[in-house]
Amino acid sequence: MELEFTKDETAFRDEVRNFIETEMPKDVAFKMAHDRELEKEDFIKVHRKLYEKGWATAHWPKEYGGADWTPVQRHIFGEEMQRASLPMPLEFNANMVGPVIAHFGSKEQKEKFLQPTASLEIWWGQGFSEPGAGSDLASLKTTAVRDGNEYIINGQKTWTTLGHFADWIFCLVRTDPTAKKQKGISFILVDMKTPGIEVRPIITVEGNHEVNEVFFDNVRVPAENLVGEENRGWDYAKFLLSNERFGIAKIGVAKQRMQRIKSYAKTPDANGEKLWDDAVFRARFLQTAADIKALEITQLRILAKQQGHDSDAPDPLTSMLKIKGSELQQATTELLLEVAGKDSESPQIREIYKSGNQDFEWLDAVASSYFNNRKLSIYGGSNEIQHNILSKAIMGF
Amino acid sequence: MNFDLNSEQIQIQDSFARFFADGAKSHSRALKNSSKNIRELSHAAAEMGILAMLFSEENGGLYSSPTETMIAMEEVGKSLCNIPLAETAYACRILDKADDFAGKDELIASIISGEKTISIAFDEFNNRSNGAIVKTNENNGVINGVKTNANFENDYFLVNAQMTGGKIGIFLIANDAKGLNINKFMTHDTSAKCDLYFENVGAVKICNDDNVVEYAKDFAIIALCYEAIGMMRMITNLTSEYLKTRNQFGVPLSSFQVLQHRAVDMLIETEQALSIAIYASLLLDNDDIEARKIAVSNAKLRVNNAAKFVSQQAVQLHGGIGMTDEYIGAHYFKRLTLFCNMMGDNYFHLNRLNLEKDILEI
Ligand SMILES: Cc1cc2nc3c(=O)[nH]c(=O)nc-3n(C[C@H](O)[C@H](O)[C@H](O)COP(=O)(O)OP(=O)(O)OC[C@H]3O[C@@H](n4cnc5c(N)ncnc54)[C@H](O)[C@@H]3O)c2cc1C
Numbered sequence: 001m002e003l004e005f006t007k008d009e010t011a012f013r014d015e016v017r018n019f020i021e022t023e024m025p026k027d028v029a030f031k032m033a034h035d036r037e038l039e040k041e042d043f044i045k046v047h048r049k050l051y052e053k054g055w056a057t058a059h060w061p062k063e064y065g066g067a068d069w070t071p072v073q074r075h076i077f078g079e080e081m082q083r084a085s086l087p088m089p090l091e092f093n094a095n096m097v098g099p100v101i102a103h104f105g106s107k108e109q110k111e112k113f114l115q116p117t118a119s120l121e122i123w124w125g126q127g128f129s130e131p132g133a134g135s136d137l138a139s140l141k142t143t144a145v146r147d148g149n150e151y152i153i154n155g156q157k158t159w160t161t162l163g164h165f166a167d168w169i170f171c172l173v174r175t176d177p178t179a180k181k182q183k184g185i186s187f188i189l190v191d192m193k194t195p196g197i198e199v200r201p202i203i204t205v206e207g208n209h210e211v212n213e214v215f216f217d218n219v220r221v222p223a224e225n226l227v228g229e230e231n232r233g234w235d236y237a238k239f240l241l242s243n244e245r246f247g248i249a250k251i252g253v254a255k256q257r258m259q260r261i262k263s264y265a266k267t268p269d270a271n272g273e274k275l276w277d278d279a280v281f282r283a284r285f286l287q288t289a290a291d292i293k294a295l296e297i298t299q300l301r302i303l304a305k306q307q308g309h310d311s312d313a314p315d316p317l318t319s320m321l322k323i324k325g326s327e328l329q330q331a332t333t334e335l336l337l338e339v340a341g342k343d344s345e346s347p348q349i350r351e352i353y354k355s356g357n358q359d360f361e362w363l364d365a366v367a368s369s370y371f372n373n374r375k376l377s378i379y380g381g382s383n384e385i386q387h388n389i390l391s392k393a394i395m396g397f
Numbered sequence: 398m399n400f401d402l403n404s405e406q407i408q409i410q411d412s413f414a415r416f417f418a419d420g421a422k423s424h425s426r427a428l429k430n431s432s433k434n435i436r437e438l439s440h441a442a443a444e445m446g447i448l449a450m451l452f453s454e455e456n457g458g459l460y461s462s463p464t465e466t467m468i469a470m471e472e473v474g475k476s477l478c479n480i481p482l483a484e485t486a487y488a489c490r491i492l493d494k495a496d497d498f499a500g501k502d503e504l505i506a507s508i509i510s511g512e513k514t515i516s517i518a519f520d521e522f523n524n525r526s527n528g529a530i531v532k533t534n535e536n537n538g539v540i541n542g543v544k545t546n547a548n549f550e551n552d553y554f555l556v557n558a559q560m561t562g563g564k565i566g567i568f569l570i571a572n573d574a575k576g577l578n579i580n581k582f583m584t585h586d587t588s589a590k591c592d593l594y595f596e597n598v599g600a601v602k603i604c605n606d607d608n609v610v611e612y613a614k615d616f617a618i619i620a621l622c623y624e625a626i627g628m629m630r631m632i633t634n635l636t637s638e639y640l641k642t643r644n645q646f647g648v649p650l651s652s653f654q655v656l657q658h659r660a661v662d663m664l665i666e667t668e669q670a671l672s673i674a675i676y677a678s679l680l681l682d683n684d685d686i687e688a689r690k691i692a693v694s695n696a697k698l699r700v701n702n703a704a705k706f707v708s709q710q711a712v713q714l715h716g717g718i719g720m721t722d723e724y725i726g727a728h729y730f731k732r733l734t735l736f737c738n739m740m741g742d743n744y745f746h747l748n749r750l751n752l753e754k755d756i757l758e759i
Contacts, residue, residue, distance in 0.1 A: 129717070132644075134645060134716050134717060135645045135646070135716070136645040136646045136647075139645070139646075139647075158717070159717050202721055202723075203721065203722040203723070204720050204721060204722060205712075205720050205721065205722060205727040205730065205731065206585075207722065211717075269523050269524050269525060269530070270521060270522065270523045270524045270530050270532055271524065271530045275525065275744065278744050278748075280743070280744060280747055281744060334705075337734070337738075338738075338742065338743075338744070339525070340525075341524075341525030341738050341742060342520065342525070342546055342735075342738040342739060342742075343522060343523065343525070343545070343546075344738075345546060345584040345585060345586075345588075345590070345735055345738070346582045346583060346584045346585065346590070347583075347585060348582045348583065350580065350582055350592065351580050351592065352522050352543065352545060352580070352592050355522060355523075355543065356523070358523070360523070367585050367731075367734065367735070368585075370734065371585075371730070371731060371734070374709065374712050374713070374719070374720060374730075375717075375720050377713060378712075378713065378716055378717060378719070378720065379717070382713075382716065383713075384653075384655055384656070387655070
């Protein structure tokens with residue numbers, strides 16, 4: 001047993017830290033650290049810098065621009081980015097479609113897509129979920145029918161995150177309606193500019209435009225855009241989801257928020273009192289901190305197991321990271337809301353924030369962040385579904 | 398022992414249910430502009446007798462017990478009506494027990510009839526949810542300071558301020574008073590609210606009896622709790638209906654035991670919240686002030702926790718739909734979230750309980 005990073009790993013961490021400190025846009029970090037919404041340009045700015053450094057897709061196979069990072073290096077990188085309140089490289093590109101194309105794509109697909117996917121010249125959307133196919137993703141109904149050199153796509157995708165920014169979308173579509181559920185599904189790449197596609201915004205609870213519905217009405221897609229073999233899409237999707245396991249718990253984000261909570265709670269209120277001095281608050285804070293520390297070590301245990309065994313098989317324990325990670329994120333947004341109290345009732349930046357000599361320009365987005373973060377236990381396989389996975393895989397129920 | 402409403406109260410409940418569910422549809426907090434025409438809504442509510450229920454007979458009202466108001470509040474909650482009735486009740490219960498001052502009878506009559514509206518402006522900035530902090534001050538009938546989070550669109554505000562010598566007094570101020578600056582803003586749950594800046598604003602003192610103010614606050618807290626209970630009732634029903642109709646894996650979601658149990662937990666939380674609110678409401682007019690305060694803080698704590706759990710689960714069990722602005726439950730979720738910080742959060746009420754004696758004599 002050995003808790004410390006190796007010398008090389010420590011040196012790597014310092015290198016990442018130094019790069020972030022000198023190269024990363026401070027305005028983006030400010031927004032993230034204040035729970036504000038990022039613009040398209042903010043994501044691009046950060047992603048491009050990392051791309052130039054070779055870090056946007058460092059976990060890809062080396063021949064396609066990867067850097068052969070170990071799982072621990074990947075972990076360190078994620079931690080440092082989150083600690084600095086920066087967005088990770090766009091996950092639709094870096095963690096989802098990129099690795100799928102690299103592993104299963106044709107030579108032409110690799111040449112055409114991998115470089116601009118790595119550099120974010122192409123922004124990808126994820127077209128999996130449908131109105132009738134959420135947790136039960138394999139019941140998806142969008143069809144792709146072969147017609148000469150093309151597929152004709154009809155149907156609807158939904159919850160497409162940042163789909164209004166997307167240049168391309170990777171979709172799961174049904175190519176064999178007679179086959180059993182998972183068997184008749186294919187993985188296809190679609191240019192968002194193709195005639196017949198319509199994107200409609202869905203406004204989420206806090207009032208932002210983050211997700212979309214995407215409609216397909218006789219959308220003709222070149223047959224060469226199908227990835228791998230027809231009707232094997234479910235396997236590729238499983239591979240894709242197994243890639244999500246890294247950093248799924250976003251422990252760095254929770255830690256960063258805890259730092260903010262602490263500093264706000266230590267700021268005196270109008271009567272000179274501090275919430276930090278309230279025994280009940282302090283107990284809640286410390287319990288959450290202990291839970292975060294435990295999860296961090298759980299994550300490291302899982303990582304250490306993976307280090308060396310280069311296996312693509314998803315570790316069911318990552319479901320635990322998803323469950324606890326999302327719960328702890330949510331717990332931190334809850335604590336933040338408690339520190340803010342009723343002064344966070346409005347999403348508007350109010351004149352009153354300028355009163356006194358303290359900085360109150362963090363109150364406007366606290367409640368929005370609490371509302372929005374409820375999604376963490378719903379998407380990416382809901383927490384109930386993660387419990388089902390653990391029930392089966394570990395408990396053998 | 399009897400927890401049933403009497404026949405008169407059942408009648409009131411029916412008419413309020415109809416008024417809020419049907420009559421006040423365009424004022425649902427799920428609509429962006431639900432705070433528009435709030436005066437018309439207040440007027441209509443007054444015509445229903447809702448304001449008269451807040452004043453005693455000697456002041457021309459119909460007050461008999463807190464129950465009638467609580468019945469109304471539960472319907473406000475169910476319908477998600479954008480009416481700040483708990484704050485109005487706070488102001489009215491103070492006014493009902495206030496000292497005599499010139500024009501008092503006329504003022505109360507105009508409020509009961511719905512011609513004029515009144516609310517409270519007690520909160521101040523950067524005191525989290527601790528209503529006890531009052532930096533606004535009064536000197537020779539002139540007010541200076543800043544109040545926050547007051548409900549917009551009222552003819553009058555009751556303002557608390559520190560008088561010379563440190564005691565807190567309650568002052569009546571018209572919304573167009575000279576020296577009063579109002580900054581309007583909109584909250585997450587579409588309440589139109591405002592921050593009030595007082596610069597040498599002349600005001601009439603109407604009360605400096607702390608007991609009256611504490612009583613009115615406790616009354617308003619329980620009113621707010623009943624609104625939350627109505628909301629929880631509604632989204633628990635919405636959720637159980639949704640589980641029955643939404644299919645995944647070829648079966649209704651309601652066939653998954655973990656979801657059945659979760660929905661049942663929502664029900665249990667709502668019932669527990671109702672029980673403690675009933676208990677506190679029955680102690681509001683009790684002579685034992687200590688018992689009342691303990692009951693009210695117990696209630697707010699318990700209802701806060703229920704509100705958090707029930708609203709979070711309503712979203713969770715709806716999946717992605719639960720996260721959308723289009724889903725009405727999301728608006729209940731937002732209101733219930735803000736509710737937890739209104740009129741004292743958990744920390745405030747835990748501290749208040751700690752200050753009371755004999756707290757362990759459960
Ligand atoms: C903000 C946001 C962004 C998203 N982004 C994307 C995206 O970019 N691309 C994409 O393809 N999808 C995306 N999704 C979709 C997301 O993956 C789905 O919402 C998720 O899979 C749940 O599906 P559903 O919404 O249909 O809920 P449902 O599947 O209807 O679930 C409703 C409730 O039932 C529970 N439940 C369902 N089945 C079971 C079971 N067998 N046992 C116990 N409980 C069960 C669920 O846990 C949930 O609580 C996003 C969703 C959100 C909210």
